[in-house]
Amino acid sequence: MTVNESGGSPAPASRSRRRRRDAEENSTRILDAARQVFAAQGVATSIEVVAEHSGLGLGTIYRHFANKEALVNELARQLLEAAVDLAERHVASGEDALRQYLWDVAELLGSQPGIIRTIWNFPGSETLTARSRTAQAGLLRRAQEAGSVRGDLVPEDVAVALFAVTGILDIGRAAAASGWQRHLEAVLIGWGTSGPGLRHAPLTAADMDDIISGSGI
Amino acid sequence: MTVNESGGSPAPASRSRRRRRDAEENSTRILDAARQVFAAQGVATSIEVVAEHSGLGLGTIYRHFANKEALVNELARQLLEAAVDLAERHVASGEDALRQYLWDVAELLGSQPGIIRTIWNFPGSETLTARSRTAQAGLLRRAQEAGSVRGDLVPEDVAVALFAVTGILDIGRAAAASGWQRHLEAVLIGWGTSGPGLRHAPLTAADMDDIISGSGI
DNA sequence: CAGTAACCGGAAACTGGTTTCCGCTTAATA
DNA sequence: TATTAAGCGGAAACCAGTTTCCGGTTACTG
Numbered sequence: 001m002t003v004n005e006s007g008g009s010p011a012p013a014s015r016s017r018r019r020r021r022d023a024e025e026n027s028t029r030i031l032d033a034a035r036q037v038f039a040a041q042g043v044a045t046s047i048e049v050v051a052e053h054s055g056l057g058l059g060t061i062y063r064h065f066a067n068k069e070a071l072v073n074e075l076a077r078q079l080l081e082a083a084v085d086l087a088e089r090h091v092a093s094g095e096d097a098l099r100q101y102l103w104d105v106a107e108l109l110g111s112q113p114g115i116i117r118t119i120w121n122f123p124g125s126e127t128l129t130a131r132s133r134t135a136q137a138g139l140l141r142r143a144q145e146a147g148s149v150r151g152d153l154v155p156e157d158v159a160v161a162l163f164a165v166t167g168i169l170d171i172g173r174a175a176a177a178s179g180w181q182r183h184l185e186a187v188l189i190g191w192g193t194s195g196p197g198l199r200h201a202p203l204t205a206a207d208m209d210d211i212i213s214g215s216g217i
Numbered sequence: 218m219t220v221n222e223s224g225g226s227p228a229p230a231s232r233s234r235r236r237r238r239d240a241e242e243n244s245t246r247i248l249d250a251a252r253q254v255f256a257a258q259g260v261a262t263s264i265e266v267v268a269e270h271s272g273l274g275l276g277t278i279y280r281h282f283a284n285k286e287a288l289v290n291e292l293a294r295q296l297l298e299a300a301v302d303l304a305e306r307h308v309a310s311g312e313d314a315l316r317q318y319l320w321d322v323a324e325l326l327g328s329q330p331g332i333i334r335t336i337w338n339f340p341g342s343e344t345l346t347a348r349s350r351t352a353q354a355g356l357l358r359r360a361q362e363a364g365s366v367r368g369d370l371v372p373e374d375v376a377v378a379l380f381a382v383t384g385i386l387d388i389g390r391a392a393a394a395s396g397w398q399r400h401l402e403a404v405l406i407g408w409g410t411s412g413p414g415l416r417h418a419p420l421t422a423a424d425m426d427d428i429i430s431g432s433g434i
Numbered sequence: 435c436a437g438t439a440a441c442c443g444g445a446a447a448c449t450g451g452t453t454t455c456c457g458c459t460t461a462a463t464a
Numbered sequence: 465t466a467t468t469a470a471g472c473g474g475a476a477a478c479c480a481g482t483t484t485c486c487g488g489t490t491a492c493t494g
Contacts, residue, residue, distance in 0.1 A: 016469080016470095017461095017462065017463075017468090017469060017470070018462075018463095019470085020460080020461055020462070020469095020470060020471065021461075021462090022460080022461070022471075022472090023461095023470075023471060023472095026471085026472090046450080046451055046452085047451080047452070047453095048451075048452090051473095051474095056472080056473085057472060057473035057474060058452090058453090058473075058474060058475095059453095059454085059455085059456095059471095059472065059473050059474065059475095060471075060472055060473070062452090062453065062454080063470095063471065063472075066453095067452075067453070068451095068452070068453090117387075120388060156396075157399065157400075157403075160385060160396045160397075160399070160400050161400065163384050163385045163387075163388050163396070164381035164382070164384050164385050164400055165381070165384065166384040166387075166388075167380050167381050167382065167383040167384015167385060167386075167387060168377060168380045168381050168384065169384075170334075170380075170383075170384060171337060171380050171383075171428055172424070172427060172428030172429075174424075174427060175420055175424035175425070175427050175428050176428070178417060178418060178419070178420055178424070179373075179377045179380070179420050179424075180377075181417040182374065182377070182415055182417040182418070182419055182420075183374075183377050183378065183381055183404070185407070185415050185416060185417055186374075186403075186404050186407030186408055186415065187400070187403050187404055187407055188407065189406065189407035189409075189412040189413065189415075190402070190403030190404055190405065190406035190407035191403055192406075192412065194411070194412070195406040195409065195411070195412065196406065198399055198402050198403065198406075199402065200395060200398040200399040200402050201395060201399070202395070202399055203392055203395055203396050203399075207389070207391075207392035207395070207396075208392070210389060210391060210392050211388055211389030211392050211393070212389075233439085234438090234439060234440070234491095234492065234493075235492075235493095236440085237439095237440060237441065237490080237491055237492070238491075238492090239441075239442090239490080239491070240440075240441060240442095240491090243441090243442090263480080263481060263482085264481080264482070264483095265481080265482090268443095268444095273442080273443085274442060274443035274444055275443075275444065275445095275482090275483090276441095276442065276443050276444065276445095276483095276484085276485085276486095277441080277442055277443070277444095279482090279483065279484080280440095280441070280442075283483095284482075284483070285481095285482070285483095
């Protein structure tokens with residue numbers, strides 16, 4: 001598990017007492033349990049199951065998260081954040097790391113099936129997705145400079161490739177792993193500089209905005 | 218709308234009276250309404266909305282379909298069947314139609330977002346998925362013979378590509394169209410005979426069996 | 435046209451999960 | 465150690481669908 005961070009509850013007003021240590025820990029206990037349960041059985045699983053799995057009471061969950069949606073969103077936030085960190089780290093490396101980035105994110109996303117569906121579109125995701133796009137653009141430019149991918153690719157192409165991976169991951173658990181790898185491999189060859197040009201126009205930034213802020217079905 | 222067919226209710230026992238014409242028609246009315254509603258708002262939409270949209274009563278829906286799941290399954294069945302027909306028609310043409318097939322299915326699936334998630338895995342899908350795989354294998358072999366794709370591709374690669382398309386379609390509605398086209402274009406180049414070989418092993422038939430019969434999440 | 439089985443509608447019962455509530459417990463502070 | 469705000473558990477209220485039921489209709493058949 002690579003994802004983790006802060007808690008779910010709002011920080012206590014600076015004055016007054018400090019947050020109890022058990023409460024602090026329970027926050028992460030809940031998130032961990034939720035991550036596992038949702039990864040294994042899907043987000044449709046009831047909160048009660050999460051409670052059992054975490055060894056805490058139902059009421060406790062609701063003390064830490066306003067409602068189920070808030071819990072799921074926090075998980076999505078953390079996952080997306082981890083993905084963005086990854087991207088930025090690869091950009092910072094200065095290397096031509098587009099390929100490695102794709103592999104790493106795919107792996108990361110694969111660790112959390114059941115949540116991936118929601119990460120592109122939860123309230124407050126805008127900041128993170130913006131960072132993600134910037135980083136992806138950086139990785140792409142670098143790869144283009146290095147001559148490993150064609151010049152007419154745009155950052156949106158990278159995002160779309162991730163959507164595609166999501167689709168593969170979302171279907172079969174165990175067997176899916178080798179599936180996305182080989183698929184991405186083909187995509188990367190297709191993105192190479194040697195092949196014929198791509199005839200279909202890429203998504204525009206505006207399309208992308210539309211996608212990541214449309215009221216997801 | 219390319220999808221359509223029979224009704225949802227079991228045919229009447231040969232003896233006794235014939236099925237009333239209005240009932241017959243209502244069956245398809247319900248399916249059509251469900252298709253539209255689910256495509257527009259997702260399968261999570263309540264049956265009541267479908268009833269309203271079809272202009273029929275709630276009870277009528279349940280007279281035609283045992284429960285919501287049965288209704289959704291029937292939609293999935295019809296969609297998958299349309300996809301299989303497509304594949305078989307392309308095989309029968311005798312041409313090198315792999316690319317055209319991919320375009321056509323993607324378009325078909327795109328007409329029914331909200332249902333696509335379920336088509337690989339509903340009770341009774343085995344027969345259809347088997348046909349689908351046979352047809353895809355045929356299309357692939359033909360393409361390989363024509364020299365338009367490399368020889369080491371397997372039918373599972375085609376299926377995985379469709380999973381990928383599903384992921385793209387599933388995310389943004391309006392903007393998604395151009396997305397999958399350009400993505401598939403890259404994949405096809407990657408599948409071409411000129412590029413470097415694919416290093417990652419493909420899914421096996423066994424993997425695929427596992428995927429399309431695992432208790433979906 | 436009369437008879438009747440099939441069909442329709444929608445109110446009411448049911449279901450399973452979410453969310454609230456509050457008496458009891460416990461960690462922090464002095 | 466006494467005090468107390470914060471936190472906990474889980475029973476019960478609530479809610480949004482789903483599904484059942486049955487009195488009233490309507491299309492077939494003779």
